[in-house]
Amino acid sequence: MQSSPRSLVEHVVSKVPEVTLGFWIIKIACTTLGETGGDWVTMSLNLGYLIGTLIFFVAFVVLVSAQIRARKFYPFLYWATIVATTTLGTTLADFCDRSLGLGYPGGVSIILALLVASLAIWYRVEGTVSVESVVTARVEWFYWATILFSQTLGTALGDWVAGDDRGGLGLGYEVSAAIFGAGLVVVGLLWLWPRASRTALFWAAFVLTRPLGATLGDLLDKPLTQGGMQFSRFYASGILLAVILGCILLIPQRAARRVPVAVRER
Structure with a gap:
């Protein structure tokens, strides 16, 4: 005799880390590396924005596929x-702003539209864009696509605010870093407000950390005449990579909490 169906609860382990202070420290270091590393490939190696974008796109697809598996x-x-995602975001934003001639305002507008569309489609399909929902292959693709667009938007925003060409505001790297840092402080204060949406604040912080990293990266490797410190992109990238590896080893990390999923047993 077949037993009647009954509901069970299965706990699915998320493959993304818990969002802590350590998460944001490593994330900012990664975004800074994305700026110096992306510029090293496209500018220092003279491969250009299109070739650099194709190289990092292949790396993005390979690593996201490995992450999902x-x-x-x-x-x-x-x-x-x-x-x-952050190196691809750097070269992709530069390709749109410079190679396609869209300028910083045009690039920001298009990439912002792509980010909003990614979040909207994800929400329509899944009913949430919370990081805690990233437990299936389909949601992981939404997650990584949204992260890519947010990284690309951050690069374009950082260049737009700091640069004085292509329609940039010309505020310089130090002022730009201060502006985006202040934005992160505001997000941090809103996090203390119980009624604030944690999901909205997460994505706001994720976007803001990218231009902060972009301006810090530019500050490291741009010429002195442009307000930078003129470090070699190669050596700056190597130092940042060492910092990231050290943070991963030293800062405790664990997966986001297990998410209960209802299943059926027959």
Whole structure:
């Protein structure tokens, strides 16, 4: 005799890390590496924005596929994928702003539209854009696509505010870093407000940390005449990579909480 169906609860382990202070420290370091690393490939190696974008796009697809196939949260794999999104975001934003001639305002507008569309489609399909929902392959693709667009938007925003060409506001790297840093402080204060949406604040902080990293990266490798410190992009990228690896090893990380999913047993 077949037993009647009954509901069970299965706990699915998320493969993204818990959002803590350590998460944001590593994320900012990764975004800064994305700026210096992306510029090293496209400018220092003279490969150009199109070739650089294609190279990092392949790395992005390979790493996201590996992340999705993984059975659990692996810190080095996760952060390598984040670095892939931030380097691709750097070259993609530069390709739109410079190679396509859209300028900073045009690039920001298009990339912002893509980010909003990604979040809207994700929400329409899944009913949430919370990081805690990233437990299936489909949601992971939404997650990584949204992260890519947010990284690209952050690059374009940072260049627009700091640069004085292509329609930029010309505020310089130090002032731009202060502006985006202040924005993050505001988000942090709103986090203390119980009624604030944690999901909205997460994505706001994710976008803001990218231009902060972009302006810090530009501050490191741009010429002195442009307000930078004129460090070699190669050596700056190497130092940042060492900092990221050290943070991953030293800062405790764990997967986001297990998400209960209703299943049926017959």
